[in-house]
Amino acid sequence: MDLGIGGKVAVVTGGGRGIGAETAHTLAREGAKIVVSDIDLAVATQVAGEIVASGGEAIATRCDVCHEGDVMQMVAAATEAFGGVDILVNNAGFNKDRYLTKMSEGEWDSVVDVVLKGAFHCTRAVLPSMMERRWGRIVNIASRAVFGNPGQTNYSTAKMGLIGFTRALALEQAKYGITVNAVAPGFVETELMRANPTYEALRDTALAKIPVGFLGMPEDIASSVAFMASDRARYISGVTLYVTGGRFSS
């Protein structure tokens, strides 16, 4: 199926690694021009280079999604290189797990900020371009953690907030041809997960609870994001697609 996004311009935040990097590659294979944006310029540059080496179009930008100035520069770079933005994937995120009784204000704020303030800044910055073109796709990366994970009150709260953001914005933007959806991954093998000191135990516990019996890979999420970002998904807005191997509860 042709997704109908050839020539569209896609910004992927946190695009230098894991799910974001795979999403950047997948959208590029569909013919989109990619702005690989990451707080870590080196990884963003590597992904953009790989896309260009395989015949696609991409640029890399360093952008901390929590800082409005960085976000404005990212959108300016996208506009200079490709003329505007059609697709935004709000993917940048991380977790800082601790039981609430021991959680610091900094651990709370940093996780809530990267997810919610990041989506706020990036979305607000690209909307004028999408509204002008009367076509746009915003895909927010939520998480199965919205059903609650112990040690993740900050992360579960932020990701649930992102779903509220998705629903409200979908209503605001529908008249401009802009859809807003969320993709909520379950356990996906990425560096984010492998960096966890209890990774092996986490993985084994997760595996036992995933009905399909295997762990998700970045490409499982990337293909769902690509569909939500496509012209084929024009009648879908305000929804959350759970890509969790059938697992919902903790």
Ligand SMILES: NC(=O)c1ccc[n+]([C@@H]2O[C@H](COP(=O)([O-])OP(=O)(O)OC[C@H]3O[C@@H](n4cnc5c(N)ncnc54)[C@H](O)[C@@H]3O)[C@@H](O)[C@H]2O)c1
């Ligand atoms: N891996 C999973 O199992 C899983 C499950 C559910 C949801 N998610 C979500 O998917 C998204 C991607 O996760 P991943 O597993 O690929 O993680 P990852 O750590 O492999 O990649 C995240 C990328 O985001 C970048 N980043 C971090 N903070 C940033 C900031 N302030 N501004 C810009 N970029 C920033 C990092 O440099 C990194 O390149 C996150 O939002 C995460 O919460 C992941």
